Amino acid sequence: MQVLMTSSNDDDVAKEIFIKLGEVLSRVIEHLGEMASHLSRRLLPLLLAGCQHRYSRHIRITCLANMAQLVPLLRHDMTSYQHELTDCLTSMASDGNDVEIRRAAIHVFRTIIERMECDVIEVFPDVIKRWSDLLKDCYEDDVDHVARLHSQLALEGLKKMKKEILLRARHAPLSKKIVVRPTL
Secondary structure (H helix, E strand, O other): OHHHHHOOOOOHHHHHHHHHHHHHHHHHHHHHHHHHHHHHHHHHHHHHHHHOOOOOHHHHHHHHHHHHHHHHHHHHHOHHHHHHHHHHHHHHOOOOOOHHHHHHHHHHHHHHHHHHOOHHHHHOOOOHHHHHHHHHHHHHHOOOHHHHHHHHHHHHHHHHHHHHHHHHHHHOOOOOOOOOOOOO
């Protein structure tokens, strides 16, 4: 995949091979499940680089689709990649990109939020506000109805997650700890 991404030509055969490799990769990730975290140090930088590929939108979409499957499986390995992932996805979801690329980027946000549920706040603590702002902007400003729907569903997932966390905190038992210090 890395060799195909470095090719600068817009060859249809290279695109087709890359898309087929991407499909195989998504099946491998699906079958590995939680074991996919062992491959994260190689796969995630490759997928992030593929999302920034400047010659082919097919490569970008394929990498985003694979990222939607991989990232929820990595949970605690993602904390070190949270800023890179957020920068990549926000640039892909910007208005300057193709509609399908924007849809795929917003779908990655939605998939992460749906699959990780309350763990999103623990795994992505520094960037969750940026996610929320981006999704709100996409919901309010995007003309594509599919991207708006994905944004709406992701925002509803965030809202539901926030309510669950607040309810847990409200019903948590209060405890006090009294410590007697020795006098000097």
